[in-house]
Every structure is written in structure tokens, then in C-alpha cells.
Amino acid sequence: MGxxxxxxxxxxxxxxxxxxxxxxxxxxxxxxxxxPKFRPERWEFxxxxxxxxxxxxxxxHEEFTAxxxxxxxxxxxxxxxYSMLGAEWGGIPARTVLELAPPAPTVTHVxxxxxxxxxxxxxxxxxxxxxxxxxxxxxxxxxxxxxxxxLRLIVPHLYAWKGPKWVRGIEYMTADRRGFWEERxxxxxxxxxxxxxxxxQEEPGDGPEL
Numbered sequence: 342m343g344x345x346x347x348x349x350x351x352x353x354x355x356x357x358x359x360x361x362x363x364x365x366x367x368x369x370x371x372x373x374x375x376x377p378k379f380r381p382e383r384w385e386f387x388x389x390x391x392x393x394x395x396x397x398x399x400x401x402h403e404e405f406t407a408x409x410x411x412x413x414x415x416x417x418x419x420x421x422x423y424s425m426l427g428a429e430w431g432g433i434p435a436r437t438v439l440e441l442a443p444p445a446p447t448v449t450h451v452x453x454x455x456x457x458x459x460x461x462x463x464x465x466x467x468x469x470x471x472x473x474x475x476x477x478x479x480x481x482x483x484x485x486x487x488x489x490x491x492l493r494l495i496v497p498h499l500y501a502w503k504g505p506k507w508v509r510g511i512e513y514m515t516a517d518r519r520g521f522w523e524e525r526x527x528x529x530x531x532x533x534x535x536x537x538x539x540x541x542q543e544e545p546g547d548g549p550e551l
Contacts, residue, residue, distance in 0.1 A: 429480050436469060473497075
């Protein structure tokens with residue numbers, strides 16, 4: 342059975358690696374806190390906040406993983422300075438979620454929520470990228486628990502921390518609000534091509550005051 346594949350390794354007119362990054366063979370495990378235990382009967386993906394209809398939208402695990410599957414071939418850039426090139430990520434495009442549970446017209450940002458209350462904020466335009474995907478698979482194989490199973494967000498044009506592991510939902514916001522690492526010294530935007538690693542590098546307008 343075929344699925345749509347978008348090939349998007351690198352950026353047109355750019356070097357293969359963003360500044361300060363090194364090529365990584367293999368896939369290191371990096372995260373904060375313990376690996377959560379997956380309980381499918383309790384798992385739920387929620388879209389809440391400033392939705393277009395004012396309602397919360399929910400899917401259980403079976404329903405969410407039955408949504409149209411797609412793949413994107415792209416790179417992963419970690420703020421710890423490694424880059425993994427040309428991985429194939431399979432799952433549910435972020436745009437599918439936006440279509441099924443649209444945001445209100447006043448929404449400007451999204452907060453991605455994961456297990457243990459972990460969060461990461463994104464501009465709506467970044468979340469709506471045609472390369473952003475809620476991944477269930479990498480290179481045709483189910484993600485392992487250590488790498489985010491059952492669901493992690495991949496936003497290839499931003500540093501990897503902007504796409505959390507173990508995602509449980511998204512909140513539509515009408516103003517920006519910092520997520521977990523963004524409150525702890527990491528850059529609010531996280532563009533690897535501009536090497537936006539830390540909050541002290543922020544320019545006026547890059548994010549809310551700390």
C-alpha cells in the first residue's frame with residue numbers, strides 16, 4: 342500500500358548542515374525525565390484552547406492512528422549539536438489535525454503538550470508547515486519508547502526539542518507563551534539555520550519576556 346512521501350532533506354541553496362552542527366551516525370537517546378509507560382486504553386490525543394467551534398476535540402489511540410498516514414524524508418537537528426540526515430518519518434501530518442480541529446481565526450501559536458506536563462510552544466505557521474508530522478514510525482519501523490512511542494512531533498526546520506516526544510495534545514493560543522525548555526534558557530523560536538539555541542540570543546519580538 343502506498344503512502345504520500347515528501348522528500349525534504351536539507352534546504353534549497355543551503356549547506357547540508359546548519360551552523361555549529363555535526364553529522365550523527367545512529368540516533369542518540371536524549372530527553373528529560375523517565376520514559377513513560379504506554380497504556381493504550383488510557384491514551385488520548387486532545388486539541389483544545391481557542392478552537393474554531395469552541396469545543397475540545399479528542400481521539401483515542403486507535404482513532405488517531407487510523408487517520409491518513411503520510412511520510413516525509415527530512416533531517417533532524419538537535420540543539421546538542423548533532424544532526425541526523427535523511428530519515429523517513431511516518432505518521433499523521435500536523436495539517437491533518439488543523440483540518441479536523443481548526444483553530445479560531447485569532448490563533449497565533451500552538452502549545453504542544455506531552456507526558457508529565459512537558460510542553461513546547463510553536464508559532465502557528467511553524468506547526469502548519471507541510472513537513473511537520475506527528476510521527477509514529479521512523480524508516481518504516483514503529484518508534485521505540487525511548488524515541489517517543491507512541492507519538493512524537495517532528496518539525497524539521499526547527500531544533501528537535503520544539504517537537505516533543507510522547508505527545509498527548511495541542512493547545513491553540515491567541516498569544517505566545519513559553520514552553521518547558523523555553524522557560525529554562527532555550528530560544529523561543531529555535532531555528533537551527535540561525536543557530537537560535539539560547540534565550541540570551543533572542544531579539545526583540547522573538548518571544549515573551551522571561
